[in-house]
Amino acid sequence: MALAQRSRNASLLAGGTLVGLVVLAALVSFGWTPHDPLRVEATDRLLGPTGRYVFGTDRFGRDVASQLLVGARSTLYVGVVAVGLAALVGTPLGILAGMSRRWLGEFVMRANDLVLAFPALLLAIMFGAVFGAGTLTAMIAIGIATVPSFARIARSGTLQVMSTEYVLAARAAGRSPAFIARRHVLPNIAGLVIVQCSVSFAIAVLAEAALSFLGFGTRPPTPSWGRMLQESQELLAVEPRLALIPGIAIALAVLGFNLLGDGLRDRFDPRLEAYR
Amino acid sequence: MTVLRVDELSVSAGGQSLVRDVSFQIGAGERVGLIGESGSGKTLTASSVLGLLPDGLHATGSVRLGEQELLGASERTLSRLRGMEISMVFQEPMTALNPSMRVGSQVAEPMLLHGTRPDRRAARSAAVELFDSVRLPDPEGTARAYPHQLSGGQRQRVLLAIALANDPALLICDEPTTALDVTVQAQILALILAATRERDTALLFITHDLAVVASVCERVLVMLDGEIIESGGTREVLSSPRHEYTGKLLAASDLEAR
Numbered sequence: 001m002a003l004a005q006r007s008r009n010a011s012l013l014a015g016g017t018l019v020g021l022v023v024l025a026a027l028v029s030f031g032w033t034p035h036d037p038l039r040v041e042a043t044d045r046l047l048g049p050t051g052r053y054v055f056g057t058d059r060f061g062r063d064v065a066s067q068l069l070v071g072a073r074s075t076l077y078v079g080v081v082a083v084g085l086a087a088l089v090g091t092p093l094g095i096l097a098g099m100s101r102r103w104l105g106e107f108v109m110r111a112n113d114l115v116l117a118f119p120a121l122l123l124a125i126m127f128g129a130v131f132g133a134g135t136l137t138a139m140i141a142i143g144i145a146t147v148p149s150f151a152r153i154a155r156s157g158t159l160q161v162m163s164t165e166y167v168l169a170a171r172a173a174g175r176s177p178a179f180i181a182r183r184h185v186l187p188n189i190a191g192l193v194i195v196q197c198s199v200s201f202a203i204a205v206l207a208e209a210a211l212s213f214l215g216f217g218t219r220p221p222t223p224s225w226g227r228m229l230q231e232s233q234e235l236l237a238v239e240p241r242l243a244l245i246p247g248i249a250i251a252l253a254v255l256g257f258n259l260l261g262d263g264l265r266d267r268f269d270p271r272l273e274a275y276r
Numbered sequence: 277m278t279v280l281r282v283d284e285l286s287v288s289a290g291g292q293s294l295v296r297d298v299s300f301q302i303g304a305g306e307r308v309g310l311i312g313e314s315g316s317g318k319t320l321t322a323s324s325v326l327g328l329l330p331d332g333l334h335a336t337g338s339v340r341l342g343e344q345e346l347l348g349a350s351e352r353t354l355s356r357l358r359g360m361e362i363s364m365v366f367q368e369p370m371t372a373l374n375p376s377m378r379v380g381s382q383v384a385e386p387m388l389l390h391g392t393r394p395d396r397r398a399a400r401s402a403a404v405e406l407f408d409s410v411r412l413p414d415p416e417g418t419a420r421a422y423p424h425q426l427s428g429g430q431r432q433r434v435l436l437a438i439a440l441a442n443d444p445a446l447l448i449c450d451e452p453t454t455a456l457d458v459t460v461q462a463q464i465l466a467l468i469l470a471a472t473r474e475r476d477t478a479l480l481f482i483t484h485d486l487a488v489v490a491s492v493c494e495r496v497l498v499m500l501d502g503e504i505i506e507s508g509g510t511r512e513v514l515s516s517p518r519h520e521y522t523g524k525l526l527a528a529s530d531l532e533a534r
Binding site: 163164165166168169172173174175183184187188190 | 326327328351352354355356358359364366368371372373374375376377382386389
């Protein structure tokens with residue numbers, strides 16, 4: 001048991017550290033970067049890692065390390081927009097579906113299934129084609145595509161809470177559905193929603209990378225890890241470093257968010273409460 | 277003084293009748309047991325009194341609390357009475373408390389809801405006093421605890437405190453000790469006895485445990501297939517049952533060697 005507990009804490013700690021690093025990189029980039037990430041230096045093209053350029057330069061002579069730092073901003077930005085949208089829309093919808101009469105709940109969930117039928121990336125590409133490619137458009141699309149997963153989780157949690165006697169007691173005492181949702185349902189499904197957030201965050205980061213790679217995400221010249229990958233594809237054979245560095249950054253960030261989600265789930269799971 | 281008077285209460289679902297012609301009265305300070313096997317209609321009878329029958333079930337007859345008719349009363353009237361004049365202690369102390377709320381606030385809730393205490397602070401201190409009266413250790417600290425930090429017996433004490441918060445005229449206990457082990461059971465029963473005596477509260481105690489009925493109730497009603505088949509003083513019914521079924525119940529509980 002002590003071992004299990006340690007491994008739970010370990011994933012929370014490791015996830016927290018990795019996510020913390022991404023946040024730190026983004027924050028630092030506002031005040032300081034080794035070089036101007038957008039400055040093109042024709043004489044310094046495709047330099048390997050040196051004292052002057054820690055991770056070297058790309059084919060335009062831009063500093064990779066600086067781009068990595070500034071790119072962390074895009075990564076966090078897309079995560080916050082996409083996950084924030086999905087959580088703020090999906091959770092209330094799920095609670096509504098779980099608390100309302102059967103036909104309304106069914107209606108919400110079937111509408112949910114309809115959205116679920118669209119692959120997130122396809123939706124984002126569609127949005128990009130209609131509203132113009134950009135980070136915000138892409139992330140709103142990813143957010144909309146993620147709404148169903150929040151609605152489902154919130155609904156199943158709500159159904160569970162609604163069957164308990166403290167909710168029966170609150171209803172019997174004449175408490176309004178809004179009060180019950182706020183006071184009884186939301187606090188008890190918050191753990192589930194937070195965990196879903198961290199998992200969706202990882203998915204959003206990957207989606208941004210994929211969309212930027214396809215040219216539907218972050219517009220040049222704004223640095224983003226996905227765009228760094230995209231720009232490196234022609235040089236994959238010559239300079240694999242240019243693909244590896246943003247690739248590793250993405251992998252570590254996603255791993256961090258997943259571990260954080262795992263750790264948070266264990267912390268919030270009431271069934272594990274007794275063992276702590 | 278009669279607190280609760282149930283006359284010819286029947287509950288049916290569609291064409292099927294689940295409870296038939298149940299009549300009984302409970303006076304102030306009187307403790308009445310309702311016994312019978314699972315599915316005999318005990319809980320449905322209690323739900324009818326509270327106006328909490330599941331959807332699709334229909335009750336006829338009369339249920340009067342003092343002068344107030346409860347069957348067919350508006351939801352507003354009922355919600356004013358519940359938690360104020362009638363309270364209930366549930367069977368499962370685990371799901372009856374909100375795991376994300378401190379238990380002190382959960383006890384303060386019915387007092388604030390019915391306006392029996394002027395503000396949150398007064399309700400909080402009343403909650404702490406209640407915790408003291410149901411003999412929870414460290415009432416101040418317990419009020420700040422979450423349900424998972426308490427044992428099953430402590431949680432059941434919290435539920436009792438919630439039920440007693442507004443000094444109800446009628447307390448309904450639906451198998452309040454089933455989920456507890458035997459020693460804790462005895463403590464909770466003693467507490468229910470003391471609390472109802474102190475406040476002159478009428479008690480309707482639902483159980484299938486004859487030993488519990490014998491230690492708590494003055495009168496007992498035996499239900500079988502939705503009907504009351506025998507009623508009378510606890511001692512008479514349990515020592516010389518007139519109905520065959522009551523005899524069987526007794527024999528069965530002897531076999532369990534309590």
